[in-house]
Amino acid sequence: MVLGGGILTITRRNAVHSAISLIMSLLGVAGLYLLQQAEFLFAVQIVLYVGGIMVLFLFVIMLVNLDQAAKQRQFNRQWLVALAAVAAVGAQLGYFMWKGKDAFKIADIGLPPGTPAIGNTEAIANSLFTEYLLPFEIASVLLLVAVVGSVVMAKKRI
Numbered sequence: 224m225v226l227g228g229g230i231l232t233i234t235r236r237n238a239v240h241s242a243i244s245l246i247m248s249l250l251g252v253a254g255l256y257l258l259q260q261a262e263f264l265f266a267v268q269i270v271l272y273v274g275g276i277m278v279l280f281l282f283v284i285m286l287v288n289l290d291q292a293a294k295q296r297q298f299n300r301q302w303l304v305a306l307a308a309v310a311a312v313g314a315q316l317g318y319f320m321w322k323g324k325d326a327f328k329i330a331d332i333g334l335p336p337g338t339p340a341i342g343n344t345e346a347i348a349n350s351l352f353t354e355y356l357l358p359f360e361i362a363s364v365l366l367l368v369a370v371v372g373s374v375v376m377a378k379k380r381i
Contacts, residue, residue, distance in 0.1 A: 232245045242277060260343075
């Protein structure tokens with residue numbers, strides 16, 4: 224579902240169809256989170272990306288005049304760069320398929336006996352508000368500045 228949605232996203236000529244395909248791909252990623260028993264990330268993926276950001280993308284696509292963009296040439300002789308990128312990703316994929324599970328170094332996180340296990344949401348919150356508090360706050364200030372800047376740029380001239 225993720226791969227099919229990604230391929231449809233980049234191959235559709237209609238921007239709305241491309242955005243709907245991206246929604247399908249993001250829903251597939253949410254399903255992968257759920258299969259990995261990361262329920263919090265599943266819910267965040269659905270609410271934030273599919274429910275919020277993609278709706279915003281669809282509004283922008285429908286408000287922007289795409290007739291002029293559709294008449295312009297889409298691909299401007301970058302086939303060599305694209306083929307190099309596909310070859311690099313294919314080589315990485317082939318390497319990991321050839322090496323198998325030994326290529327991935329997964330740490331053993333064995334808990335000492337008697338330690339109560341905490342859930343995914345608690346672990347994310349503890350990490351976010353202890354180790355990563357400063358980057359979290361910097362990101363929130365940058366997002367606030369971006370929102371205020373976009374509102375200022377979008378307002379009509381008085």
